[in-house]
Amino acid sequence: MEISFIGAGNLAWHLAPALENAGHHINEVFSRQLQHSRQLVSNLFDAHTHSDLNFADSPSRLFILAVSDDALENVCSRLVLPEDAILVHTSGGQSLQLLEQWMAIYSDVPVHTGVFYALQTFTKGLSFMAFDEIPLCLEASDKETEELLVQMGQNISDIVYLITSEERQALHVAAVLACNFTNHLLTLARELTIRDDLEFDLLRPIIAETFRKGLAASNPADVQTGPARRGDLTTIENHLAFLADQPKLAELYQVMSDSIRHHYGK
Amino acid sequence: MEISFIGAGNLAWHLAPALENAGHHINEVFSRQLQHSRQLVSNLFDAHTHSDLNFADSPSRLFILAVSDDALENVCSRLVLPEDAILVHTSGGQSLQLLEQWMAIYSDVPVHTGVFYALQTFTKGLSFMAFDEIPLCLEASDKETEELLVQMGQNISDIVYLITSEERQALHVAAVLACNFTNHLLTLARELTIRDDLEFDLLRPIIAETFRKGLAASNPADVQTGPARRGDLTTIENHLAFLADQPKLAELYQVMSDSIRHHYGK
Structure with a gap:
């Protein structure tokens, strides 16, 4: 060609x-x-x-x-x-x-x-x-x-x-969620550690292992963990209190946690 | 011991x-x-x-x-x-x-x-x-x-x-963002593909590459991509319209996109 x-x-x-x-x-x-x-x-x-x-x-x-x-x-x-x-x-x-x-x-x-x-x-x-x-x-x-x-x-x-163009649209939205949004969460996590004079490197092993598990699972839902998955409202409240001085980040935390709780009926 | x-x-x-x-x-x-x-x-x-x-x-x-x-x-x-x-x-x-x-x-x-x-x-x-x-x-x-x-x-x-316990709290919140929330985004992306009879496997290579890049970067912000990063409002509007029948997911999309746009001044 x-x-x-x-x-x-x-x-x-x-x-x-x-x-x-x-x-x-x-x-x-x-x-x-x-x-x-x-x-x-x-x-x-x-x-x-x-x-x-x-x-x-x-x-x-x-x-x-x-x-x-x-x-x-x-x-x-x-x-x-x-x-x-x-x-x-x-x-x-x-x-x-x-x-x-x-x-x-x-x-x-x-x-x-x-x-x-x-x-x-x-x-x-x-x-x-x-x-x-x-x-x-x-x-x-x-x-x-x-x-x-x-x-x-x-x-x-x-x-x-x-x-089809419609299917491609679905793939594109899915890729934005799974790629663009996940990468931004790494950025936000890094900023939280830096703000407290902690090294982002501390988080790299757990992030790498989470990604490995999530991609190895036939359904990532099978390996979901964390306070929202457990319906642990005390920890969620503690985290929201910790983020009180960053209202936009607190809102993001709330929306993501609600989505997880809703997904697992917690 | x-x-x-x-x-x-x-x-x-x-x-x-x-x-x-x-x-x-x-x-x-x-x-x-x-x-x-x-x-x-x-x-x-x-x-x-x-x-x-x-x-x-x-x-x-x-x-x-x-x-x-x-x-x-x-x-x-x-x-x-x-x-x-x-x-x-x-x-x-x-x-x-x-x-x-x-x-x-x-x-x-x-x-x-x-x-x-x-x-x-x-x-x-x-x-x-x-x-x-x-x-x-x-x-x-x-x-x-x-x-x-x-x-x-x-x-x-x-x-x-x-x-300290306070620093550990910061690490814990950061880990929830970078691990629990990212894994949930994979789950949501999988559901979008399945809903349209597409295979989640189609997304695995781009997710794996995104994770590789995000963890290899000293700052994940350096490798952020996507419509919100570019300030591409037309695509964001298209995606929100695509998600109109899933209001909770649309809200999540909006909040994440706003956070990215705010972060990069777009």
Whole structure:
């Protein structure tokens, strides 16, 4: 597949080399920040930086939008694609329908559309992530595009799913809970220890063991512990009193504890 | 040290063998459920089950309370200890002062008191946890007891801290946030996927990678991602709309997102 990347951030950094290693050909990389596209191109075989969003003369068939959700519509409105192009976005939170609508409005030629969502968190780094264990959630505007995306997905990953935009939304909300919110709880826990001149390192072993247990369980509910799980209202009251001078954190503690108590009928 | 355990639950299951391996001697194990004390005793050299809370004739010096917080006062009120005994609890959430007060009320003889809090989550299992990497948070009513507990702690762990009850409270609240609440978020994420007939396994790679990054960072805030971190209000609104039929979960989503936005000024 002849491919161009629009966006040279964390995802493109890992996905472009993975596609090349699977035998695909990256022609062009566009980024608002030329330095980013230059960096990415330097890791690819013979891709070039592309300085604008006019791809009318591009040799590529597949155009991969790897930009932030906020930038998607703006990019689509300025994008010029060749005949018979396939345009996919890589977002967990945006529907396929929206992309179809935008291209119906903004594009002079008909465009095949799709979603190529890699359910993983990416950070630019020295090494490239192996994609074979990363779930790919695919969706397409038509059967031919779907088959092309599935084939390309299977070239790089063992876990390829056809997922509707609604299902992808559920996965995205679930990932926000299980990933973004959990990481923020680590931040809040760290601040509590630091405030009392304690070392966050004291908590690392119990956090590591909790994560290990939670992921090893077929259902994390089986290994839930703590005062809310036990319905230990005395400890919950003590903790809320301890947090009295941080009302926002106390509210968060209350809401999470209520959710646990409700879940286990305590 | 000659030791008796009061309680034969998850902590005692791991701590008693660890103390034996370090050369200490477990004489007796009491549990309300005889089956539990029998199980634990079967893993120890020559300990016996003890059928009541009268330890007046016990050869032990140290008595380790390894019971749930809720049961602590009731157990203390019925406990009969020999002269010059040391009584420690193993709870993250209870103060040393409370134990001192209870024993002043309930015990006929003066008792040295202390706290021997292992900052880890324990589950009975086939193998025993190595204690050398588990932080021990110790506290004692007097200098001699403190020295004995520190020495015993250092026999089994490389990470021994003298921690006040207030500091232990901060650690305990932080551990509830970073461990109990995070595990519950995994449960909630699993339910969202199952509700849409999706497999929770799809989320395991991104959760594992998030945890890896969060624990590898010196500050988890450095690797925070997601719509709230970006201040992406459109996605947050979409997610809240998606959760409209689950008001409690929507409230939790809102409170967590607000906390993240507030933290990063978004």
